[in-house]
Amino acid sequence: MPENPITDLKWYAANGVDLAVEDEPIDQFAASKPPARPASVPVAPVLSAAPALGNEPETVREAEELAAGAENLDALRERFDRFSGCPLKLRATQLVFADGNPEGRVMFIGEAPGADEDIQGKPFVGRAGRLLDRMLAAIDLDRSKVYIANTVPWRPPGNRNPTDQEIAPCLPFLKRQVELAQPEIIVTLGLVATRVVFDDPKLTISRTRGQWRDLQFGSWTGPAMATLHPAFLLRQPLQKREVWKDMLALQERLEPL
């Protein structure tokens, strides 16, 4: 037993290890070492039992079919919840689909649920979410006026970024979500969501943020802007002035519409 289990747990949580998988640690390196093979035994073909990555063509096709068949957001949520093609689902507590008003004029798209969102089943309800609420309030918006979703609806373990393999099977659902919500404007929060929605895996957030682009996303077309992620602002508060400019640009864009 550790001398002070609470201190140890806090240390693990601060380092992103916040998910208990087994009671005892497993040395995966030792476990994956192949047994020594006598020189005379021929090499047999490996029948892989590797877990699905999520971005196999058939998984993405299944996602596209399921998403396309949803006639409204409730049906889409229900189909997404049933879908097992994204490996993140295995470890997450629940689907985190959306919050806010699907009829709102602006749709915000973040990265992925964190620990609080995983428990509550709603996006942006933790510290970053509270900062997002303050960003909205600064320009007279709140969750009754905007719609909020993420690039993936299941929490990546330890709050790491979702991988391309995890995003790919979720993308058809996000596109359908946008098509069904039909926002007038999309605002992406942070690098991951911006690369996904702007369909440019190389873009940098510093060069992209604050600029309007006419986007096509699924069959939706309209103006989109990227801004910095509120979780990044919690670590770099001086960057809030850039987001302030972006929020004013959003307010200005909303006025004449």
Ligand code: URA
């Ligand atoms: N960060 C995100 O990108 N999305 C959430 O829902 C919460 C934190």
